[in-house]
Amino acid sequence: MYKFLLLLYVTLSCGAESVKIITYNVLYGFNHGKNIQEGQAWLKAQQADFIALQEMKGFDANKFAQLAKTWGHEHSYFYKRPHGMPLAFSSRFPISEVEELHKGVKRGFLKLKCRGIDFIVLHMTSQRLSARxxxxxxxxxTISELLKKKGKVIVLGDFNSLSPRDMKHLSELDDLLEEMRNTPRKKPNLNDNNFDIGIMTAFEDLGLVELCHQQLQGQKDLQGSFPSTLLEKIPNKEIQEKYLRRIDFILSDAISAKNLSQAAIPKEGDLEKISDHYPIIIELNN
Structure with missing residues (x-):
């Protein structure tokens, strides 16, 4: 009887566990390698189960594996893309079914499986809407095929794209829009001289759900994941408000989205010097 109750307790406890997922563009390997210690300390403090990092310049597979172990992740994968900066993924759990997907595109994608979840890590092109x-x-x-299987799917990273769910906030960013219209290298990101929301709309049309908006809509934190005040052109919060927008996201299949328990876009403290992006954090109940 005791063994039965113990087994029942363990089963119920495991079923009640949540998983914590972070995506973070860390600006050329934690601010060009200058703030690796702060980045490592912050990630360790989060006690996440899965971490996806973009712009891991200055690292290789071995160096990243050693870093991941400092925040408790014995399993990792490092993808040195043919074009664009490296992607990296670490986990408390074994990683399998890894694919580097890059045929015919400038910025490749990392696909892998971990604890029953199919992950796609991305960092889409920042310079041109046409490339995205x-x-x-x-x-x-690939995403459609995964969703057809009715399993757990997470697509996460730096999309360099704007969300249709942020239209009200975007309509207030007149300075940003004017800058993009008048800067030759930024203008190719516009759609008919206006902000483009088509990329994120298309991801949602596949059947994916954008998790931060689901949890945080109406809250100030939802306003943006980029830029932090690390950038020289963003010396304070007042200036930041004129440019702050979301370009980093975590998307999931519809069933997983129903199990969302927490979401955050944390700011302040060391996050203002680790990167020009802010991390995205979500928790899902199993």
Whole structure:
């Protein structure tokens, strides 16, 4: 009887566990390698189960594996993309079914499986909307196939794209829009001279759910994941408000989205010097 009750307790406890997931663009390897210690300490303090990092310049597979162990992750994968900066993923649990997907696109995608979840880690092109459209068209069939299997799917990273759910906030960013219209290298990111929301709309049309908006809508934290005050052009919070927008996201299948328990876009403290982006954190109940 005691053994039965113990087994029942363990089963119920495991079923009640949640998983914590972080995505973070860390600016050329934690601010060009200058703030690795702060980045490591912050990630360790989060006690996340899965961490996806973008712009891991200055690292290789071994160096990243050693770093991941300092925040308690014995399992990791480092993807040195043919074009664009490296992607990295670490986990408390074994990683399997790894694929580096990059045929015919400038910025490759990292696909892997971990604890029953299919992950796709991405960092889409920042310079041109046309390149992001090409990348979207490339990865969409893979995502659709995963969703058809009715399993758990997470797509996360730096999309360099704007959400249709942020239209009210975006309508207030007149300075940003004017800057993009008048800067030759930024103008190719616009759609008919206005902010583009088509990329994120298309991801949602595949059947994915954008998790932070689901949890945080109406809250000030939802306003943005980029830029932090690390950038020289963003010396204070007042200036930041004119440019702050969301370009980093965690998306999931619809069933997993129903199990969302927490979401955050933390700011302040060391996060203002680790990167020009802020991390995205979500928790899902199993």
């Amino acid at each position: 459209r090409q990348e979207l068209n490339y990865i969409s069939p």
